[in-house]
Amino acid sequence: MSPDAAHLAFPRMGFVKVVKNKAYFKRYQVKFRRWFGMNKIYDGQVEVTRDEYSVESINGQLGAFICYLDADLARTTTGNKVLGTLKGAVVGGLSIPHSTKQFPGYDSESKEFNAEIHQKHIMGQNAADYMRYLMEEDEDAYNKQFSQYIKNNGTPDMTEEMY
Incomplete structure (x- = not known):
């Protein structure tokens, strides 16, 4: 060719x-x-849970849409946005080989994955906790860091509703 x-x-x-x-x-x-009609075969994760989800091929059907993440120059450190994209694609129904070791909530000492911590990061609770911390400790830093959020009458309790 x-x-x-x-x-x-x-x-x-x-x-x-x-x-x-x-x-x-x-x-x-x-x-x-x-x-290819794959949207009718592989729905992805219909009900959002904290459990690790991966797409399984169905016998007699086209195989799951397999992709490989090419992070290129992005560092795949714990909590990187690239890994959030990976998680979203897997939940959306793509089969992407991955490990939970780089997701927030993985404890390298015990080698256990805590899905509850990961869920909190997905729902923005880590940012809400930081907002609460700044509100108590440094009002000026809070006003500077979250000025647009304050302008739109946002509160730390509203972050989960946004997601």
Whole structure:
């Protein structure tokens, strides 16, 4: 295949070249899933729980849409946004090989994953706790750090409602 024609064949082969932004890739992903009817087979996590979720292939059906995370230059340290994206994609119905070791809530000493801590991070409770801390300890820092949130009459108790 010539290099000039390669880009035309990539979508048929399952390769995706993201040329615009994340929204473009998301639209492409949705279109691809609908095209093969995979949106009817693999719903993703319908009821949100704290349990670790992964997509299983169903016998007699197309295999789950398997993806691999290429973090590129992003450091995959605990709590990084890249890992939040990974978690969202898995809950959305994509099969992505991963480990819970880098998610918030993993204790490296006991080698246990605490899903409750991870859930708090997803719902923004760590930010709410920090807001409460600053409100008590340093009012000026609180007003500076959360000025837009205060402007919209936000309180630490409202963070879970936002998510």
